[in-house]
Amino acid sequence: MKKIQEEQLENQDIEIRLLVEGLYQKYGYDFRNYSQAHVKRRILNRFNLSGMKHISDMIHESIYNHKFVDQLLMDLSITVTEMFRDPTFYKALREEVMPVLRTYPSIKIWHAGCASGEEVYSMAIMLKEEGLYGKTQIYATDFNPVIIKQAKDGIYPIGRMKEFTMNYQKSGGKGSFSDYYTANYESAKLLDVLKKNIVFATHNLVTDSVFAEVNLVVCRNVLIYFDRELQDKVIRLFVDSLPSGGILCLGSKENLQFSDHYTKFNPLIPKERIYIKKYQL
Amino acid sequence: MSQKKRYEAIVIGSSAGGLNALKVLLHGLSEGFNIPLIIVQHISADSENYLIQILNDIRKLQVKEADEKEQPMPGMAYLAPPNYHLLLEPDRTFTLTIDERVNYARPSIDVLFETAAEAYKDKLIGIILTGANNDGSKGLKKIKDFGGLTIVQDPETAEVASMPRAAILTSAVDQIIPLEEIAPFLNSLTDMNPKS
Structure with a gap:
């Protein structure tokens, strides 16, 4: 069981790296040096909401579907803030x-x-x-x-x-x-x-x-x-x-x-x- | 070579009643306990981290707030700061974020457990203690999926039983242990750890 999990993890991480690379090449938005754990959580969050079958399907969407890109950029933006925070x-x-x-x-x-x-x-x-x-x-x-x-x-x-x-x-x-x-x-x-x-x-x-x-x-x-x-x-x-x-x-x-x-x-x-x-x- | 596994980190999630449970747990650890503890205790956003001082007074481990990019070390216990999520990176350093609450909580136990499971795989122990919600259940399942060891405080011994109960319902639990016996159990695991 352990082996399957580790292979899935490896595959996921490859798909996510390719998606991030695609965003950079296509739009110039560069998340390659962001916290990996954070970027992964945000991308998987969007993936789970999207109903797509594979994470790599998001690569295609992010290149051809501008609405999807806007959404993904929102996911990767830091949007939690408040007035007079701290x-x-x-x-x-x-x-x-x-x-x-x-x-x-x-x-x-x-x-x-x-x-x-x-x-x-x-x-x-x-x-x-x-x-x-x-x-x-x-x-x-x-x-x-x-x-x-x-x-x-x-x-x-x-x-x-x-x-x-x-x-x-x-x-x-x-x-x-x-x-x-x-x-x-x-x-x-x-x-x-x-x-x-x-x-x-x-x-x-x-x-x-x-x-x-x-x-x-x-x-x-x-x-x-x-x-x-x-x-x-x-x-x-x-x-x-x-x-x-x-x-x-x-x-x-x-x-x-x-x-x-x-x-x-x-x-x-x-x-x-x-x-x-x-x-x- | 011992057949027993060498564990490299322990993640702990606690909520309502957690302060007392953490005190009991830390008290019970043996001198020179050599696996780092990483703790999410649900705590209100604007509280000064008084918890650190109280747990430090137990003097078994050095307790501090987790800093971003810090690497967990043996002999230390790290607490997630109030109002920040605590994540582990693949290279086993800490990240703090101010993202949305998860399970109404920031810090969230699931966020720590899920990222720690990927970072430590089968070298991780996850522990759910007392609490009033179901944060941590998903994360504990993930730790189990990656071959880690999962422990839940016996709900009978919990100030608030719902969080341990929710974790047990995932059926991803290796050990259900009364609070007083968790530390002795951990000690028995680390006795097998070669001295570093």
């Missing part, structure tokens, strides 16, 4: 980082891998409350055009507002969270004034390069999906986008410690994974 992080941002940004004549912020935009709007709200939004330009990017459209719309299920409100309050919010959206029965739409200084655009961290110099990079819970080599490549992108004294914010389980570029940063608030790029001679 309130202690946003509290630290407000108390420790905002005073630094305040000293700049203008502020540029890059949200890399922003998914459906919840954390981008969290930042916009905080900047507004700190009186800094007017001089800020935010770039919000994700590789998936469908999800960038969602981010741009800024419409979220009304059911999530309770959780977002609690996070907002815990993060040290200074106003009433309900002032930032208009609600109907099903959904809440964030106010247009929050979007005024945000540019939403597709950008692929794996295959695209630096596009602007920014003072602050926020990239949370994206690197955990990448292997070490790809992590290093992306951190390099951030190094090149930040001036000396620029700030990098990672997710609460992400760490620069093992990166080749570790020496280019100092920890600013270690517990919240906020780093500052060193001044170098």
Whole structure:
């Protein structure tokens, strides 16, 4: 019995590698250096829903059926996020980082891998409350055009507002969270004034390069999906986008410690994974 | 050469009542127990990981939160962080993800067990302890399919019996053992492990 299982596993892994290779060759979306266990779970999830007979049938579909590709890209996107996710992080941002940004004549912020935009709007709200939004330009990017459209719309299920409100309050919010959206029965739409200084655009961290110099990079819970080599490549992108004294914010389980570029940063608030790029001679 | 298999990792899933069950289990392990433990205990998203400190105080194994890309080592016990799934890669390193909940849970026992089964194949032991849902049943079945050893806490000795019961219903269970006897059983397996 064991032997059959192991052969099946080997076959599955070959089919999945070929599917991932196909996505890269046909569309340029490169998941080859993502966590294998993660990519496999997502692909098998789609396979089980698809009713197809073999995983390799998905290779054909992904080349010829654009609807299927969009679906698969959605499966492989990291879509789970929330406003003011990890309130202690946003509290630290407000108390420790905002005073630094305040000293700049203008502020540029890059949200890399922003998914459906919840954390981008969290930042916009905080900047507004700190009186800094007017001089800020935010770039919000994700590789998936469908999800960038969602981010741009800024419409979220009304059911999530309770959780977002609690996070907002815990993060040290200074106003009433309900002032930032208009609600109907099903959904809440964030106010247009929050979007005024945000540019939403597709950008692929794996295959695209630096596009602007920014003072602050926020990239949370994206690197955990990448292997070490790809992590290093992306951190390099951030190094090149930040001036000396620029700030990098990672997710609460992400760490620069093992990166080749570790020496280019100092920890600013270690517990919240906020780093500052060193001044170098 | 011993006929007994050399096991290289133990995955454990627990939910309601899990803290006490884990304490009993860790207490019972012998000094120098040399198979890494990888644990998913269902825990609320915003809890500080107090569990680590409590289990560390038992001083049998060094207990820590699993870090991404970390490789499980003998003498250690690893806990999935709150609000993250814990997966094992084919090269036996940890991955953390923030994907959707599975069985209403993040971390989910099934996610750990299914990926660990592929990484360790017949070198893996899976254990389901007390709990109020059915997370872990699918994963335990997969461990069995790959030739691993599957253990379930005797529901009679569980604070909440439904999770062990659900696992037993998969009929993929090698051993149903009262809580107090799980550690002695594990000790008897590792006594056969050559010292590393």
